[in-house]
Amino acid sequence: MKPALFKYHDPDSLDEALALIGTLDEARVLAGGQSLMPMMNFRFVQPDHLIDLNRIAELSGIAIENGAIRIRAMTRQRDIEFSAEVARHCPILQAALLHVGHRQTRNRGTIGGSLCHLDPSAELVNCISVHDGARIEVRSRRGRRDLALTEFAAGFMTHSLAPDEIVTGVTLPLWGADHGYAFAECARRKGDFAVTAVAALIALDRGGRIARAAISVGGVTACPVRQAAAEQLLVGQEPDAEAWRAAAASLAFNNPLSDAYITAEYRLHLAEVLVRRALAAAADKAKQRRADA
């Protein structure tokens, strides 16, 4: 099908975009278009006004500042995938992106678009979740707010932004030069939405024990969830199969999703298996990066 009628706006500055979204009724913001365009083609979404952000240069870019990586909202998945800065400082994003759609969709899709669409399985949202202190930068004509993912996500595929607000960027605190990382997921076909996906980060101490661990599981609940109990359990442990089993056995979820294709039970099973795999791979990566340093 074809999109229903709308009035198209393509501002070239953020101020202009904020003025438009602050004054127009029934407006939608168009980022990379890899989710909104299909929904408009299907006429699931019929905005009166479409505000296209693609000409706003100030909304794109990746920078390392104050021990964090800041990625502006319209930065394309492709640019994150091929960024030398990301490879060096936040490589889990690239590991995750290999599971995001396909070459052609990553060429257009943006991090801000993924975040606002908020699919329960979205890999980039899971990567934001796994970083303590990650902030989502939101702007409107009224000012700026910085939100944690738990504040940003209101429910199933629903964010908490006011109608006049736009996501302008994401900031992730960095984990240091030799941290280990892994992204493990199970999807029915390559590039499909994950049934369950796990993002894991691990830092080892000088003696090789686990100093810090972060685990986020996507696809099981409406929004990726951190596994605080499992993370705590790992601190001070030897990075071995026993530790991974113990962590995977202490995962916790509220209201796991179930649908006609995939039961909650199967998602929970996958979560356990993928957490074990991701932790083992992240610890191996930490050892390898330390050896290479």
Added chain:
Amino acid sequence: MPDMRRISVRVNGKDYDREVETRLTLVDFLRHELRLTGTHVGCEHGVCGACTVLVDGISVRSCLMLAVQANGKSLETVEGLAPDARSLNPLQTAFWENHGLQCGFCTPGVLMTLTEHLRAHPDSTEAEIRDVLSGNICRCTGYEGIVAAALQAARLMRGEAAQPRGHA
């Protein structure tokens, strides 16, 4: 009232200037306004890859872009691949020789995906080619002929002699 915009695009080296409805997708613009019907419309929701074209050298789903978003850009479509009306380029030749297509519906998209990929990676491996092809659905070939064609085209583009047919 339809919302109209005037846009200028370059397609396969030729400049076009048209007044379009802003809700018109890029693929419909190519097919209906420019009559470049080589690019196919499959699913219209970004899943099948049949409508893949290059925008400033980068592959995109042209069903998920609006024609107005292509204003000022340089596009490449399947019509631009062959050097003239009577011959094929190395990638197309390799498809011909390796049974890289059967019904041909997905082929324009597959060719554009591989054009982008092989330009950047003329030394591409089979695994990389299979990975990039995950964004194009083919219901006929089982992909074997497509992969064989891509590998042969890569060899040709690197200036190596093609393997004899059937012994790739």
